[in-house]
Amino acid sequence: MDNPAAQNTYYDSNGNLAIESDWFPGSLPENVFLDNMSYPDSAFSFTGFHSGKKKSFFLGYASGNYGRSNFMGGENCEINIGKFVVLQGTNIISNKSVFIKDHCMFSWGSVITDSWLHIEASSAEARRKMLIQAANDKNRYLEFPHPKQVRIEENVWVGFKAVILPGVTLGRGCVIGSNSVIDKDVPPYAVVAGNPQKLIRFLEPNDTEVVKQEALKELIKTEYKIK
């Protein structure tokens, strides 16, 4: 079979894609797509992923999931991860869309979610309904109403235990400090930290195409092919 991932994969007796020597005894959902040299790590990260969409999870070229990330996805979710992305024990929660561009890094315990409560509209009664529905769902999946897409542009760095809330766009090259809670857009190359979030300063936008191409050329020398 075509086996592009950085880890060896195989089809198990039920015809599901599984990862060789996975410590977790499970397989990947069928709508998970792995690009060349990507590293899905373990089926454990996908146990809460229940999207009904055809192509609902994409792990881009040379991107990796390390350290037990969790990808929680509802019926209509799409999680798109670009090239050279590091997910280190990251929690992504999606009922609509989480879009992550190339060269981003997420530290342990960070949460990126397109779903949370609308505080003004949230009555205890409505919340009870959500929990009753989850208890009756065969996957015990808790679906949040009114999700809003999260967009993370190129070369963003998110510190440990930071939370990125629904509807937020993180601009190119920005840095999110650890334990921050981000509920407003972050401009490109900004350093933002705190709960509530505060703008600390701006970085020099020097991550040019020339810089990228130079670094990629180095790769070709080590015999990896760029798509």
Added chain:
Amino acid sequence: MIVQNFQLLVPGKKLVNDWCDFPVPMNMEVGANTMIDSSYCFEKFFSKKDIGLKLGNNITIQKTNLATEINGYIEIGDFSFISCATIVANEKIIIGKYVFIGIGVTIVDTDFHPLDPAQRLKDTIAISTVGERTKRPPFTSLPVHIEDDVWIGFNATILKGVRIGRGSIIQPGSVVLRDVPEDSVMEGNPAQLITSRNG
């Protein structure tokens, strides 16, 4: 191998095809239709109480650690939903009905160690590989009460002695050190009251 994401939790009964071998404790009471994904949940469940864990009906517990010291007790009410959280009871943590506890949440009823530097130094020796845990100096623990219909957002922290009043929402990332009145919305570190629906 087909892994069932969730299975009914029965005291003392091993889950089918569980990736993890920790025993499911006997000293608990579990209601109907309460499900769990793995016995990993009980890795640090050391309670020696007759009943160390009391769970109601229709509860979901996923990728969560319910940890207790030997005298620890945890209680969770009907329809509560706990995902990827850590709950550590040295003494007592009571969680009501219809409570949501999100990814990355930590709830503790103790500081685990004394504050006082001299006592703390002694503690590092008592808990070391060459020490005796019976010689640990005392440290504070105060029960935590989370009342019905409370929602606790992702990566929030609830510290010892806190009572969170019925219907309150703890926004993601909050650190809650003090009691929260009913129907409040809390946010920040330390958590501040941002709305109260009681006016």
